[in-house]
Amino acid sequence: MSDTAPRAPKRPRVDPLYDPRVRAAVYQVLLLLLLLWLGYQVAVNVRANLVAQNIATGFGFFGITAGFGINQSLIPYQEADTYGRAFVVGLLNTLLVSAIGIVFATILGFIIGIARLSPNWLVARIAGGYVELIRNLPLLFQIMFWYVAVLSPLPAVRQSIGIGFQPLVQRLADGLAWLNFDLAKAAAGLVQRFAVWIGPPEVFLNNRGLIVPEPYFHSGAGIVCAALLAGIVATIAMRIWARRRLDATGQTFPVFWASIGLVVGLPLAALVVLGFPVGLVQPELRGFNFVGGIRLIPEFVALVLALTTYTAAFIAEVVRAGILSVSRGQTEAAAALGLPRKRVLNLVVVPQAMRVITPPLTNQYLNLTKNSTLAAAIGYPDLFSVFAGSTLNITGQAIEIIAITMAVYLTISLVTSLLMGWYNARIQLAERA
C-alpha cells in the first residue's frame, strides 16, 4: 500500500508565531531557565547558611564511630562501628521490609481483589469491607495500631503464645475430652497422641517480638541447593519441550504439576537421601529466653503487617479494575469457541488484565517502599531513621545526608520501575498508535 503512495509533500510555511513546534520549543526553554535559576538560588543560600553555622562538609563522617545502638541488623553491628556501617544496616533493613512487604502485599492484594469479584455474596462483601476499612484509615495510624494495640499487650516471654498445628490439635483434643462420653474420650486420646507426635509449635509471639524457626545448614546442604538448581533448570527445559510438543502435536502437558514435581521433588529427594542436612531449628523456651530460632522485633512485625495489609487494599482495587477491564464479550467469545473455563482465564482474561494491572501495581510497590520510612514512628531502624534521623542529628551534615538518602530512595524506586517496565514491555501488545 505505502509503496504506491506519493512522497510526503513539503510542509507549507507557517508563521513562526503560530507554529506549534516553535511554540513548544520556546515553552520548554523558558521552563528550563526557570528551573536553573531556582536551583542556583537554593545552592547559594544553603552554602551561606552552612558557612554561618560552621558545619563541616564532605563525606569524612562515614569513617567516624557512630556511638548509637541499632535494635535490628542483618550484619554484625555494635555501637563502636562507623556511620558507614550504620548506613548499610539501615539500608538493608529498608530493603528487607520493602521486599517482604511487596511479596505479601501482592499475594494478599490479588486474593482480595479476586475475592471481591466472587459470585459468593459473603466473600465479595468481606473483601469489599476490608478494602474500604483499610484504605480509608491513615497508614501511620495503622502502624501504631499494630504496634501499640496488638503487639505491645502480648504476654511476657514465659507466657508466649505458640502458633502452629500443635496448639490447634491440642485444643481439639481438649474439646473432645470435655465432651466426656466414651467415644469422644477415646478420640481425644488419639488426637492427644497425634499432638505429641507433631511436637511443639513452630512460631511464638510475645511482647519482645515474633520467634520463628531458624534454618540450619549441615554438610551436604550444598547438594540440596544443587538439586534445587537442577530442578529449576529441568523445569525450564521441560517447559520448552512442552511448548514444542504442543506446537508439533497439539497435546497439552500438565506443566504446572510437573514444575512443582521438579522444583520441590528433586530437593526433597536429596534431603531424604542425605539425612536432612538442611532444616529448621525449632525455638524452645529455656528459662527466661528462647534457644534456637530467630527473633523478629515487634517494630519489624508491626511495620510489615501494616505496610502489607495497607498496600494490599490498594493492590486489590488495581487487580479488580484490571479484571473488570476485560469485557464480558472477551470471556463469551472464548467460551463460545469451546475453551474450558480455566483456559478462558489464562489465555484470554489474565493476559489482558495484566496489561492494565502492571503500571498501577508498580506505583503501589513504589508507595510501599517510600511508606516504609514511617518506621521512624515506632523506632524500626530503617535507612531513614538510622541515617536521615540519628546520623543527621549527631553530625549535622544535612546536605550530604539528605543527598545520599534521596539518591538511595531514588535508586530503589528506579530499579523497581525498570524491572516492572521490563515486565510490562513483555506483556504489552502492539496496537495502532
Add this chain to the structure above:
Amino acid sequence: MTPQQQELRQTRNPVAVDIVGLNKWYGSFHVLRDVDLRIARGERIVIAGPSGSGKSTLLRCINRLEDWQEGSVVVDGVELTDDLKKIEDVRREVGMVFQQFNLFPHLTVMQNCTLAPIWVRHMPRKAAEDLARHYLERVQIPEQAGKYPSQLSGGQQQRVAIARALCMQPKIMLFDEPTSALDPEMIKEVLDTMVMLAEDGMTMAVVTHEMGFARQVANRVALMDAGQIIEMSEPARFFENPQHERTKLFLSQILR
C-alpha cells in the same frame, strides 16, 4: 466417535437444533415465552424483530451463553444441561459471531484463529496455521494474518471473527447482528462472506435486519416480539404476504 458413527448420527439426526417450550426470566421480566424452534441440518434461519424482543437471548441459549428456567434445547443430538462437559462439547460444534466482533486484542489475527484449534482440538500448530490460512483466504484477508485486530477495519475484523469461528469447523453457525456495528460500505463484504457460507451448506441462525440477505439466503424468516416467535415462514411468504399485523408493521418500519 468414528467417522462411520458420526455419519450414522448425522443421517439419523437431520435436526441440528431443537428448542422446545423454552422459557426464560430475568428476575420477574419474561424474556423468552414458550419458544419452539427446530432448525434442520443445512437450514438457514433469519430472526428479525424489534429491539429488546429477545433475539440475542434466544440465539445465546443455543450455545448456552445464557441459561433458562424451563424447556429444552438439543443441539446436534446433545441436550444442554448444567453439565459443563456437554456445554463444552456443544460449543465446539457451534460457532458464534458477535455484533462487537470480540476478537482477542492481545493476539494477532493468526493467533486468534489458531487459539481454539490448538487448545480445544489439540491440533499441531502447523496444521492449525494451515487451517487458519485456508479460512482467512475464504474470507479474503489472507494478507492480514500477522496484524493485531486493532489494526484492521471493522469489516475486516468481523471477517476475522468469522474465520476464527470457522477454524473450529463447526456444524452450526450463529450470527448475532454481525453487520450492525459496521459502516454501510463494510456491510456488503461481511454479507458476501455469509452468503458464501450459506452456499457451502452451513447450518446458520442469523439475527439481522438485513432483509436483502434474508430474501437471498434464508430458508425461513422468523419475527420475534416480546419474547415470542410470532410468525415464521419462507422468505417469499414472509415478505409478500405476512399473516400478522405485527409483522406487517415491522416490515413497513424496516423496509419503508
